[in-house]
Amino acid sequence: LDALGIDTWGVDYGLLDDAGHLLSDPVNYRDERTKGVMEKAFAVVPEEEIYRRTGLARLSFNTLYQLFADLRAGRLERASGFLMLPEYLMYRLCGARAQEYTNATTTGLVNAGTGEYDMELISRLGLPERLFGKLSMPGAALGEYEGVRVMLCATHDTASAVEGIPMAQDAPYISSGTWSLLGVKTPKPITDARSRAGNWSNEGGVGYNRYQKNIMGMWLINRLRDELCPKAPFAEVVGMAEESACAAVIDANDASLLAPESMKTAFDALAPGQLHAPGDYFKCAYRSLASGYAAALAELEADTGRRYDSLYIVGGGAKNAYLNRLTAEASGKRVAALPIEATALGNLKIQMEADK
Numbered sequence: 001l002d003a004l005g006i007d008t009w010g011v012d013y014g015l016l017d018d019a020g021h022l023l024s025d026p027v028n029y030r031d032e033r034t035k036g037v038m039e040k041a042f043a044v045v046p047e048e049e050i051y052r053r054t055g056l057a058r059l060s061f062n063t064l065y066q067l068f069a070d071l072r073a074g075r076l077e078r079a080s081g082f083l084m085l086p087e088y089l090m091y092r093l094c095g096a097r098a099q100e101y102t103n104a105t106t107t108g109l110v111n112a113g114t115g116e117y118d119m120e121l122i123s124r125l126g127l128p129e130r131l132f133g134k135l136s137m138p139g140a141a142l143g144e145y146e147g148v149r150v151m152l153c154a155t156h157d158t159a160s161a162v163e164g165i166p167m168a169q170d171a172p173y174i175s176s177g178t179w180s181l182l183g184v185k186t187p188k189p190i191t192d193a194r195s196r197a198g199n200w201s202n203e204g205g206v207g208y209n210r211y212q213k214n215i216m217g218m219w220l221i222n223r224l225r226d227e228l229c230p231k232a233p234f235a236e237v238v239g240m241a242e243e244s245a246c247a248a249v250i251d252a253n254d255a256s257l258l259a260p261e262s263m264k265t266a267f268d269a270l271a272p273g274q275l276h277a278p279g280d281y282f283k284c285a286y287r288s289l290a291s292g293y294a295a296a297l298a299e300l301e302a303d304t305g306r307r308y309d310s311l312y313i314v315g316g317g318a319k320n321a322y323l324n325r326l327t328a329e330a331s332g333k334r335v336a337a338l339p340i341e342a343t344a345l346g347n348l349k350i351q352m353e354a355d356k
Contacts (some may be wrong), residue, residue: 003351004093004145005153006086007160007343009178010106010203011063014088015070016081020097023078026085029061030259033073037065040072045124048196053121055112055191055202056105057214060258064108067127082131086155094143094150098136102159105204110135112189112202138206139354151354153347154206161314163206164346165338171310172300172333174293175342176317178219182296183212190303198299206350211304213296216252218317220285223263228278238322240279241286248274252288290326297331310334314342 015023027033038060042050047058056062063084070076083091084103091097104110104117109132111118117132138159142150154160161175162185175181186209189202195211203210225237232240250270260266267281275281293311301307311333313324319339328335 001148003149003151003355005151005155005347005351006089007153007155007157007347008085008089010084010103010156010158011061011066013063013066013082013084015075015079016083017078018080020081020091022088023075026088027066029066032259033069034060034065037069037072041065041068041125044126045121050108050121051196052191053111053118054108055189055195056108056110057199057201058196059199059214062108063106064125067107067109068125071126076128076131079128079131084155090142090150090152093145096143096150098140098142098152099133100152100155101135101137102154102204102206103156104135105202106156110204112191115204138350141354151351153350154204156203157343158212159203159205159210160344160346160350161342162210162346163349164340164342164344165312165314167312169310171312172297172308173312173314174317174327176217176313176315176320178217178222180215180217180289180293180317181212182215182293182300183210184300184304184308185209186211186304192303195303198303200299200303211300213300214253215289215292215296216257217289220252220257220263220289221282223260224267224278224281224285227262227264228281234320237282238286238320240277241282242322244277244279244283246275246280246283248280248284248287249291250284250288252285252292286320286323286326289323290330293327294330294332297333308333310336313337314340 011029012026014026017023109117116135136152138152138154140152158175158181165173170185172184189209190211201212203212248271256266318337324335324337
């Protein structure tokens with residue numbers, strides 16, 4: 001083994017004390033401590049300005065709002081350091097701290113123009129400036145762990161996944177897992193009023209911007225399965241959906257679906273009286289995801305002024321031929337489903353290219 005790099009999902013982090021130890025366990029982004037926090041932050045810096053400065057979608061779990069909740073609760077007073085999860089894991093391996101660009105762009109605190117932490121925004125929000133340093137780019141070497149080099153990949157998993165897609169041409173992608181991240185590479189961030197109204201994110205890529213939207217993804221299917229038929233293989237879940245005659249479609253991005261106590265109850269509220277057998281819930285979920293993908297693709301084409309013929313789907317969700325077919329039918333695009341570990345491939349590719 002010559003080198004290693006770690007990527008994880010975005011937005012979550014650990015706070016460090018003076019000795020470099022965690023002040024407390026990191027908190028999962030679905031935690032409700034950020035409920036109502038966005039509105040309190042907007043009272044300090046208007047939402048329109050935050051978007052214009054950072055280009056990140058308005059999502060309650062963005063690191064900005066998590067940190068703002070920590071600030072209001074007094075949890076930042078003893079914090080001398082701040083690391084996103086993959087940065088913290090690599091720090092524990094090699095003892096070196098770095099704040100990596102692609103993951104930092106998921107925080108809502110990076111300036112879309114400069115590509116660095118927006119210290120003016122951070123100051124106005126009252127966040128401790130000592131927590132935020134200069135950003136490092138993918139490919140940088142950090143140190144060693146038992147003789148193995150520790151290197152920065154694109155530590156946000158979606159950024160690594162996009163690097164791992166063997167695209168024949170530049171085209172939209174869906175990194176399909178717990179979330180479906182739908183986007184396209186652009187030369188620079190797009191932070192106009194139309195993008196803000198559509199809640200599009202601009203996140204860091206390896207030499208490009210990712211103009212991207214969060215769609216709920218396989219989270220819906222997984223939670224429904226946990227409630228309705230926890231022992232059913234996923235092939236059986238798909239079979240139940242295909243056999244159902246249910247025609248219900250809901251907004252797959254409805255806020256009630258983010259972390260409900262019961263996903264079944266949340267679906268019942270969005271499609272009252274239309275869902276009965278387990279297959280109805282699964283079919284509704286799959287059709288709603290495909291509909292959401294198609295709508296997002298139409299928005300993307302309007303916002304970028306480009307027409308796309310193809311859509312690449314990677315990750316675990318790419319294995320679902322039924323959803324891929326629904327997506328092709330709803331969007332009118334040629335779907336290239338690549339059931340590969342795109343994130344791991346992109347992670348490795350960045351490390352290998354840094355060695356050239």
